[in-house]
Amino acid sequence: MNRTALIWRVASFAVAAGFIALWQLIANLKLVSPVFLPGPDRAWAALMRGFSSGDLWSKLAGTLEHMAYGWLAASIAGIAIGAIIGSSRTMRTYVAPSLEFLRPLPVSAIIPVAIAMLGLTQAMALFVIAFGAIWPIMLATIHGFAAVEPRLYEVARSLQMSRLAVIFKIALPSASPDILAGMRLSLTVALILSVVCEILAGLDGLGHWVLLSARAFRSADLFAGVILLGVTGYVTSVAMSLAEHRLLAWQASQR
Amino acid sequence: MASAAKRLEAVSDTATPQIAFDGVTLALGGKTIIENLSLGVRPGEFLCIVGASGCGKTTALRLAAGLYQPTGGRVNFDGQPMREPRREIAIVFQDYGKALLPWRTAAGNVSLALEAGGMPTAERPARIEELLRTVGLPGHAGKYPSEMSGGMQQRLQIARCLAQEPKTLLMDEPFGALDAMTRQGLQDEVLSLVAASGATVIFVTHDLDEAIYLGDRVIGLLPHPGRIGIELSVNLPRPRDQLSTREHPEFLRLRRQLFDFIKATEQ
Amino acid sequence: MTGNSAKALALPLAVLVAFEVWARAIHLQSDSLAPPSAIVMALFGAFADFSILTATRDTLFSAFTGLAIGTLIGLAFGIAFGISDTLNRLMEVTVEAIRPIPSIALLPIALIALGFGYRMEIVIVAFACVWPILILSRAAVRSIEPRLMEVARALRLPPAQRVWKIIIPAALPRIFVAFRLSAGIALIVAVTVEIAINPLGLGAGIMLAQQALRPDLMLAYLVWIGIIGYALNILLTVAQRRLFGRAALSGDSP
Numbered sequence: 001m002n003r004t005a006l007i008w009r010v011a012s013f014a015v016a017a018g019f020i021a022l023w024q025l026i027a028n029l030k031l032v033s034p035v036f037l038p039g040p041d042r043a044w045a046a047l048m049r050g051f052s053s054g055d056l057w058s059k060l061a062g063t064l065e066h067m068a069y070g071w072l073a074a075s076i077a078g079i080a081i082g083a084i085i086g087s088s089r090t091m092r093t094y095v096a097p098s099l100e101f102l103r104p105l106p107v108s109a110i111i112p113v114a115i116a117m118l119g120l121t122q123a124m125a126l127f128v129i130a131f132g133a134i135w136p137i138m139l140a141t142i143h144g145f146a147a148v149e150p151r152l153y154e155v156a157r158s159l160q161m162s163r164l165a166v167i168f169k170i171a172l173p174s175a176s177p178d179i180l181a182g183m184r185l186s187l188t189v190a191l192i193l194s195v196v197c198e199i200l201a202g203l204d205g206l207g208h209w210v211l212l213s214a215r216a217f218r219s220a221d222l223f224a225g226v227i228l229l230g231v232t233g234y235v236t237s238v239a240m241s242l243a244e245h246r247l248l249a250w251q252a253s254q255r
Numbered sequence: 256m257a258s259a260a261k262r263l264e265a266v267s268d269t270a271t272p273q274i275a276f277d278g279v280t281l282a283l284g285g286k287t288i289i290e291n292l293s294l295g296v297r298p299g300e301f302l303c304i305v306g307a308s309g310c311g312k313t314t315a316l317r318l319a320a321g322l323y324q325p326t327g328g329r330v331n332f333d334g335q336p337m338r339e340p341r342r343e344i345a346i347v348f349q350d351y352g353k354a355l356l357p358w359r360t361a362a363g364n365v366s367l368a369l370e371a372g373g374m375p376t377a378e379r380p381a382r383i384e385e386l387l388r389t390v391g392l393p394g395h396a397g398k399y400p401s402e403m404s405g406g407m408q409q410r411l412q413i414a415r416c417l418a419q420e421p422k423t424l425l426m427d428e429p430f431g432a433l434d435a436m437t438r439q440g441l442q443d444e445v446l447s448l449v450a451a452s453g454a455t456v457i458f459v460t461h462d463l464d465e466a467i468y469l470g471d472r473v474i475g476l477l478p479h480p481g482r483i484g485i486e487l488s489v490n491l492p493r494p495r496d497q498l499s500t501r502e503h504p505e506f507l508r509l510r511r512q513l514f515d516f517i518k519a520t521e522q
Numbered sequence: 523m524t525g526n527s528a529k530a531l532a533l534p535l536a537v538l539v540a541f542e543v544w545a546r547a548i549h550l551q552s553d554s555l556a557p558p559s560a561i562v563m564a565l566f567g568a569f570a571d572f573s574i575l576t577a578t579r580d581t582l583f584s585a586f587t588g589l590a591i592g593t594l595i596g597l598a599f600g601i602a603f604g605i606s607d608t609l610n611r612l613m614e615v616t617v618e619a620i621r622p623i624p625s626i627a628l629l630p631i632a633l634i635a636l637g638f639g640y641r642m643e644i645v646i647v648a649f650a651c652v653w654p655i656l657i658l659s660r661a662a663v664r665s666i667e668p669r670l671m672e673v674a675r676a677l678r679l680p681p682a683q684r685v686w687k688i689i690i691p692a693a694l695p696r697i698f699v700a701f702r703l704s705a706g707i708a709l710i711v712a713v714t715v716e717i718a719i720n721p722l723g724l725g726a727g728i729m730l731a732q733q734a735l736r737p738d739l740m741l742a743y744l745v746w747i748g749i750i751g752y753a754l755n756i757l758l759t760v761a762q763r764r765l766f767g768r769a770a771l772s773g774d775s776p
Contacts, residue, residue: 008611008614009614009615011612012611012612012613012614012615012616013615015615015616016615016616016619019616036634036635093529093530094529094530094532094533095533096530097530097531098530098533098534101534101748104706104751104752104754104755105747105748105751105752106709106713106714106747106751108710108714108717108718108725109713109724109725109743109747110744111717112728112729112731112740112743112744113732113740113744115732116553116732116737116740151348151350151353151354152353152354154322154340154346154348154354155348155367157321157339157340158320158321158322158340158341158342158345158346158419159342159367159368159371159372159419160339160340160341160342161371165370165371169356169367169370170356173358173359174358188624191624192624192625192626192714195624195626195627196626196714196717196718199626199719200717200718206627207626207627210629210630211629211630213630214630214631214633214634217634219634222630222634225627225630226623226628226630229624229627230622230623230624230627231622233622233623233624234618234619234622237622250358250399250401251357251358251401
């Protein structure tokens with residue numbers, strides 16, 4: 001980072017600090033009832049208290065667990081199904097349009113069906129999260145597999161590569177930019193659905209924590225939970241970017 | 256020199272052709288692209304195919320590669336019918352940018368052919384280095400194709416094809432997209448690589464000078480549908496040289512003959 | 523083309539028929555599944571007593587109001603950030619700190635501040651819609667041909683007119699892409715809020731059907747929500763193509 005960029009960064013942090021100070025001022029002057037709006041000081045204190053008592057850690061762990069399991073299941077299934085559909089022209093003509101039709105369906109609408117089948121359980125939450133997160137990954141994989149340069153398949157044929165080798169050495173790496181973009185979208189979906197499922201089913205996690213805090217009008221705890229959810233969203237997306245950057249290093253000079 | 260002598264001997268040999276087209280017809284989507292093409296390529300021969308665009312020269316090459324199956328007639332390789340592509344036939348595509356794996360380095364791209372050939376992991380690095388040196392890319396092993404010039408990418412594709420240790424090398428206008436200087440350099444390199452390996456070559460080009468300069472024999476195709484219109488034996492001394500070969504009276508005579516033929520097909 | 527759409531329909535039709543036959547063969551008794559014929563009947567029933575129409579109206583009202591508010595806010599900030607690099611750099615940390623908050627996490631805050639009803643739902647939808655509009659309109663403004671901006675300067679257009687006559691029209695095709703994406707998000711968030719907590723609209727309708735152990739009605743709601751999502755998407759895609767031609771679609775991410 002050069003000097004000017006650093007100065008801008010510092011200035012930008014200063015502006016953010018200014019907004020936090022403004023928030024503190026509003027809270028101190030009680031322009032908004034403290035029942036709804038705690039100051040940043042109280043939110044921070046609640047965050048620290050939650051961490052030191054271990055409460056927030058376990059809620060955070062719960063949310064991360066739901067998110068991770070659902071997302072990983074969706075990734076594995078989405079890539080596998082997407083690869084099967086994407087690598088066959090027949091499957092693409094017969095199956096892909098149905099999937100395109102289902103895509104704009106608000107995935108949360110599947111929650112009542114999942115509840116009816118599985119009850120208010122952990123299994124229901126994982127099903128819903130995986131179901132919601134699978135779409136972007138699966139559709140991106142189909143697209144990626146369909147868009148593999150045909151010349152590369154000819155190279156593979158002239159090398160007499162096995163079907164498995166073609167999938168792992170040609171098609172998957174070629175589709176990887178699409179697949180990773182789909183996985184990144186799915187990460188956001190997984191976090192949102194984790195929170196919704198925790199709220200609905202009362203599962204241990206930050207979603208449940210913020211709802212309980214709201215019901216008890218513990219606004220400081222509520223804000224602490226929301227802040228933590230924001231941090232979760234930020235950290236997971238940064239981690240995903242880093243992974244993408246590493247895995248797609250070969251694309252860097254191509255862009 | 257020894258290999259050149261061996262080469263001449265191989266060409267003059269009247270043994271069974273390595274690749275034989277026997278009355279080959281190919282129709283795609285109701286259109287006949289190649290009709291009743293018969294052609295034999297002897298082991299070690301360097302055959303060039305020229306013709307106006309749309310005459311089916313690339314299609315003929317893809318038939319020889321086994322990427323297409325003829326709708327009539329037969330394509331034989333070493334006396335056996337070609338049912339599918341085989342590893343001892345390597346093909347160098349014109350669009351090198353599409354035929355290389357962008358996510359693999361130069362070394363990785365060469366390695367693909369070695370992996371397909373089942374070479375043990377431990378033996379690959381030495382072989383890769385040797386191949387990259389052969390095509391004039393030493394020290395570029397870690398580069399991605401996108402970091403290389405067009406000429407370097409085409410060299411890399413040739414290295415991958417050599418890694419197949421092919422009996423036959425099929426080249427589809429390999430230098431068509433390169434500038435004149437790079438092209439001449441690569442022509443000479445291909446000649447010496449082929450002389451060293453003793454591979455049979457079918458080389459498709461639209462550049463008549465290139466065809467005469469490289470080939471032992473030049474075939475001109477007529478379009479709609481593709482069939483043989485002219486066949487010339489090139490009796491120019493080897494090794495060939497960019498200056499003296501191109502000034503050789505025989506070169507100029509063949510060039511004239513080929514130009515007249517192409518001109519006639521275009522009318 | 524007709525051949526292909528026939529092939530596209532083959533799979534869903536086969537699944538529906540197979541499911542119907544299977545459900546009848548075993549005399550399906552379930553809290554979560556119902557044969558397609560029963561679902562269609564339930565959908566007709568819900569239309570007949572206007573319940574699904576009322577719910578649709580409530581959901582779409584919340585979604586579109588939230589979308590409108592979110593679009594206006596996102597557009598205002600997006601254009602401002604696109605024009606002024608200084609402003610953009612100063613606000614960067616603030617934006618990056620708020621953006622990753624999952625919209626649904628605001629639900630409890632909106633709940634205690636506003637209570638149940640349209641308002642809390644609209645606020646959450648608006649929050650969710652702001653970001654794609656802000657990010658994409660900022661990018662759209664930045665990518666305006668610099669020559670156009672020079673024209674504006676040469677004409678000595680005052681800033682307000684510069685925005686209104688040059689910047690917005692030039693960036694409009696890409697802004698519309700953002701709007702289309704946000705419209706989808708608005709519907710999803712509205713339904714999600716209703717399913718999670720808010721007792722109105724389609725989301726509440728589907729939850730009630732589930733709790734009343736009416737799988738036919740629940741699935742009828744699901745199908746209807748799907749149809750609305752699909753119709754909205756088609757409508758906006760067609761509008762986009764009509765208004766800006768095919769070129770505008772190239773700004774789409776896959």
